[in-house]
Amino acid sequence: MTGVLVDTTVNGDAVQFACPTDETLLDSLRDRVGLTGVKEGCGTGDCGACSITLDGQLVCSCLVLGVEANGSEIGTVEGLADSESLHPLQEQFINHAALQCGICTPGFLVAAKALLDKNKDPSEEQIRYALAGNLCRCTGYDKIVRAVQAAAKDLRKKKK
Amino acid sequence: MTHDQSFTNQKFKVVGTRVNRPDGVDKVTGRAKYGADATAPGQLVGLFLRSPHAHARIKKIDTSKAEKLKGVKAVITSADLPDHTNGALLDKLTNCMARDRVLYDGHAVAAVAAIDRQTAKKALKLIKVSYEVLPHVTDVDEAMKPGAPIVQPGTKTRGVDPKPTKDSNVAGVSTFGHGDLDAGFKEADVIIEKSYKTEQTHQGYIEPHACLASVGPDGSGELWVTTQGHYTYRTDCAALLGMDLAKLKVTSSEIGGGFGGKTHVWIEPIALALSRKANRPVKAVMTREEVFKASGPTCSTSMDIKIGVKKDGTITAGSAHIRYQDGAFPFIWGQLGAMTAFACYDLKNVQAVGYDVLVNRPKVAAYRAPSAPMAAFGVESTMDLLAEAIGMDPVELRIKNAAKEGTKASYGPTYGPIGIGPTLEAAKNHPHMKTKLKKNQGRGMACGFWFNFGGQTCTDINIGSDGTVNLSLGTVDVGGSRASMSLICAEELGIPYEQVKANVADTSSLGHNDTTEGSRGTFSSGMATIFAAREAIEELKNRAAQMWDIPVEEIEWIDGEARAVGQQHDNLPPLTLKEIAAKAAGTGGPIAGHNEVVADGAGVSFASHICDVEVDPETGGTKVVRYTVIQDAGKAIHPDYVEGQFQGGAAQGIGWALNEEYIYGEDGTLQNAGFLDYRIPVCSDLPFIDTQILEIPNPNHPYGIRGVGETSIVPPLAAIGNAVSNAAGVRMTHVPMSPPRILKAIEDAGA
Amino acid sequence: MQVSLTGGLRSAANGAETIDIEAETIRELMNKLLEAYPDMQDHMDPGIAVSIDGEIYRDSPAKKIPPNSEVFLLPRLQGG
Ligand code: FES
Ligand code: FES
Numbered sequence: 001m002t003g004v005l006v007d008t009t010v011n012g013d014a015v016q017f018a019c020p021t022d023e024t025l026l027d028s029l030r031d032r033v034g035l036t037g038v039k040e041g042c043g044t045g046d047c048g049a050c051s052i053t054l055d056g057q058l059v060c061s062c063l064v065l066g067v068e069a070n071g072s073e074i075g076t077v078e079g080l081a082d083s084e085s086l087h088p089l090q091e092q093f094i095n096h097a098a099l100q101c102g103i104c105t106p107g108f109l110v111a112a113k114a115l116l117d118k119n120k121d122p123s124e125e126q127i128r129y130a131l132a133g134n135l136c137r138c139t140g141y142d143k144i145v146r147a148v149q150a151a152a153k154d155l156r157k158k159k160k
Numbered sequence: 161m162t163h164d165q166s167f168t169n170q171k172f173k174v175v176g177t178r179v180n181r182p183d184g185v186d187k188v189t190g191r192a193k194y195g196a197d198a199t200a201p202g203q204l205v206g207l208f209l210r211s212p213h214a215h216a217r218i219k220k221i222d223t224s225k226a227e228k229l230k231g232v233k234a235v236i237t238s239a240d241l242p243d244h245t246n247g248a249l250l251d252k253l254t255n256c257m258a259r260d261r262v263l264y265d266g267h268a269v270a271a272v273a274a275i276d277r278q279t280a281k282k283a284l285k286l287i288k289v290s291y292e293v294l295p296h297v298t299d300v301d302e303a304m305k306p307g308a309p310i311v312q313p314g315t316k317t318r319g320v321d322p323k324p325t326k327d328s329n330v331a332g333v334s335t336f337g338h339g340d341l342d343a344g345f346k347e348a349d350v351i352i353e354k355s356y357k358t359e360q361t362h363q364g365y366i367e368p369h370a371c372l373a374s375v376g377p378d379g380s381g382e383l384w385v386t387t388q389g390h391y392t393y394r395t396d397c398a399a400l401l402g403m404d405l406a407k408l409k410v411t412s413s414e415i416g417g418g419f420g421g422k423t424h425v426w427i428e429p430i431a432l433a434l435s436r437k438a439n440r441p442v443k444a445v446m447t448r449e450e451v452f453k454a455s456g457p458t459c460s461t462s463m464d465i466k467i468g469v470k471k472d473g474t475i476t477a478g479s480a481h482i483r484y485q486d487g488a489f490p491f492i493w494g495q496l497g498a499m500t501a502f503a504c505y506d507l508k509n510v511q512a513v514g515y516d517v518l519v520n521r522p523k524v525a526a527y528r529a530p531s532a533p534m535a536a537f538g539v540e541s542t543m544d545l546l547a548e549a550i551g552m553d554p555v556e557l558r559i560k561n562a563a564k565e566g567t568k569a570s571y572g573p574t575y576g577p578i579g580i581g582p583t584l585e586a587a588k589n590h591p592h593m594k595t596k597l598k599k600n601q602g603r604g605m606a607c608g609f610w611f612n613f614g615g616q617t618c619t620d621i622n623i624g625s626d627g628t629v630n631l632s633l634g635t636v637d638v639g640g641s642r643a644s645m646s647l648i649c650a651e652e653l654g655i656p657y658e659q660v661k662a663n664v665a666d667t668s669s670l671g672h673n674d675t676t677e678g679s680r681g682t683f684s685s686g687m688a689t690i691f692a693a694r695e696a697i698e699e700l701k702n703r704a705a706q707m708w709d710i711p712v713e714e715i716e717w718i719d720g721e722a723r724a725v726g727q728q729h730d731n732l733p734p735l736t737l738k739e740i741a742a743k744a745a746g747t748g749g750p751i752a753g754h755n756e757v758v759a760d761g762a763g764v765s766f767a768s769h770i771c772d773v774e775v776d777p778e779t780g781g782t783k784v785v786r787y788t789v790i791q792d793a794g795k796a797i798h799p800d801y802v803e804g805q806f807q808g809g810a811a812q813g814i815g816w817a818l819n820e821e822y823i824y825g826e827d828g829t830l831q832n833a834g835f836l837d838y839r840i841p842v843c844s845d846l847p848f849i850d851t852q853i854l855e856i857p858n859p860n861h862p863y864g865i866r867g868v869g870e871t872s873i874v875p876p877l878a879a880i881g882n883a884v885s886n887a888a889g890v891r892m893t894h895v896p897m898s899p900p901r902i903l904k905a906i907e908d909a910g911a
Numbered sequence: 912m913q914v915s916l917t918g919g920l921r922s923a924a925n926g927a928e929t930i931d932i933e934a935e936t937i938r939e940l941m942n943k944l945l946e947a948y949p950d951m952q953d954h955m956d957p958g959i960a961v962s963i964d965g966e967i968y969r970d971s972p973a974k975k976i977p978p979n980s981e982v983f984l985l986p987r988l989q990g991g
Binding site: 248318319320321332333334335336363418419420421423491492495496498499514526527528529530569571572573574575576610611612613614615616674677678679680758760761860869870 | 915917918919920921922925926953956957962964965966967968969970971974981983985986987988989990991
């Protein structure tokens, strides 16, 4: 392998990895950093299972090259909970049975967090459009939307 | 030990509550391990070379250059895969790796294992295949015409008299029904005859097929794989590779959706063969394009439906000719369609003829209530036309003709207690039915049927010294079943839900379990769990008897504790499960319960769906504005996950009805093998999906459980079809009802 | 005992809709069926299910068939 050394911060920790120049960040995160919570559903930017934040921006990690992440801050599902407790989104996804198979869940959580970071009180429609880049084949989205609504409420209460 | 399977109508303490699932935390933190998430030391990357042609003879495959590439550890073609099954599984083997001919675009012709993906990709480019392209056929009606290219030479139509002598793409014809059609149609006041078409769709699970295979020179191996049936995968892989069953351990990973598509082996036997040849672990993961092209989507269909009715709404006769394409390998999908077509109704004269047709498309696999949604589209659309023709409310027409206990089903047998009538009544009375529609909106409803079944099941319960309980299941958890099974186990033992931990056992730890298909998970593993728990209770009572030194007959198990009965034992305080477990070492060792059962008698299930859509007459685009699912669950063990099944099935059906389809080009290749062009519903496409769970107990299950996983996909094609037709003012007969098709229908009607 | 045939099974029995077979279990029924109609083998391979009084059995060869019950032979079902 002819690799390039990449320096990043992943979920707050300094992480260094080497990858070929044509490798996606998705593959680097899964195969080199060991974060298999980031999922591949399509590899073409259509399913959102690989959603991460890159310097605070929600992106599909399958559309970013590993080398492009040099000097960036990456956030994945593995970084949502702190050592004390789950993130309210994680809590509410469990409470609302918002996952069946769960393969889409990491992507939805990351995308929903990106939404709630920007918009504390999104309408149902805003939630639906914000999550339209994430495919779920099991749930029909009903319980996912409800879980996000409940988590938004929890977060608003916490802030007060 | 044999157990009584019949319904007992007990009162439940924990069953029916909405507890949190035991695998929830793992799944929201990214810890849960799916098919592609496992690694092994020294693992290689396995990749496949696939046919670019719909139909071609393989003249030669030259792998020599690929084999010489540095870092390539194994190359496999069909030459490495002799048939060890005496023909029994030759179709499966041929589908996994083409032999003399490729039968569809994407059919595998070779596979490589190399030290990394880059090397494996390079190796694929170095394999030279010379093809002689053959004429192909991908449309079901075209394939039935005389002179169509023959997909599988040697195929003679089964089920016709006299036996045919010429090859045909029609693999089988099967007729179901009873009564006298001609007499029935003569009695009718109105007869409607209409033809319908539905396009091919894919289950669309978000997790692609993936596995990690490892076989050593001693003939022992392991397979980590995303599957609905790890035991079936073991049986098939071992047979295809000539391995001993006991020496192949298959572990089912967390599964990222299956819906029938993961009931069948695709890349797994080849990954094992690569591993055996390289003597290294091999990880193989399909790309999304491969999933579309080379796993098992459902059939495209074409059908003619004819139903006659009297002015008072009594159906006098119904006939269906339904043609399903099975892909390149024969199966019974058309037959299943014919069996289900009229199953909702009580008909004196009925006949459904199913055709199974071969085409140059991927081998069809099951997709949630396989074959039923398409036939329901034809029949339920025609029902609405009849209702309109005689001026009757469509729900009333269905209620008038609904099957009930004692009805002779259109596929033969006589029904026991069933739920079609109650779901229809619930639909009629549902508030959804009374809301006003706006401009360009239309309402539709439809019902659906699915058999459900049970099958071989094996379950273990092991009680730890601290009184917590391990429940080992052999059915895969596709959508929360570990929670439901833990509820059942806790209910029987009389302990809190939290005291039970359920896990899915690998093939070396438990006896055979049939694939988790046919909505059988909760029904059959639920049954085995009940009986295993009852066995454990007998043992717990034995241990209590020893601790008290009294005869076991004087002990009862109530609310999670042993109680001594009779006046002479008044002074004995009850022994809890925990107390008994703590003393197990001194009273006979570990306490366990076990059960193996062929769980038959999974009651049939019915659903009625109502939906409102808005059709934009300018663009032909359709928006679902309201959707309601009413279905009989027998007994809902965990209502959240029952609702989830209802909603998920409805959403898949909505996608099928409005958007999803395989598009083949003139050259027989698939044009839209990706989620961009094969568009499944996204969050902003759908409204909240209302659900109503009916509980009409299944007499053949101690808790009254029926399967719930599949029926929910049966009504949507027709429910949406009826709603769109009402909104647009033209009858839609071709699924998916995509914007261009709706526009064309509107234009044709105007012209 | 009268056994009703459905679908493609009829052609294997020369087109008969019902046949008479005396059998106490599903296994015996299958064996006798094959004896009388060797063409049934074609259908046995993908599998035959038996409906007894409306209940469908796929893998219960030992299942007793009660006298006077309604017996149908069906293709072995497949689900998702
Ligand atoms: S894997 Fe990145 S969007 Fe699907
Ligand atoms: S829960 Fe399975 S894809 Fe969303």
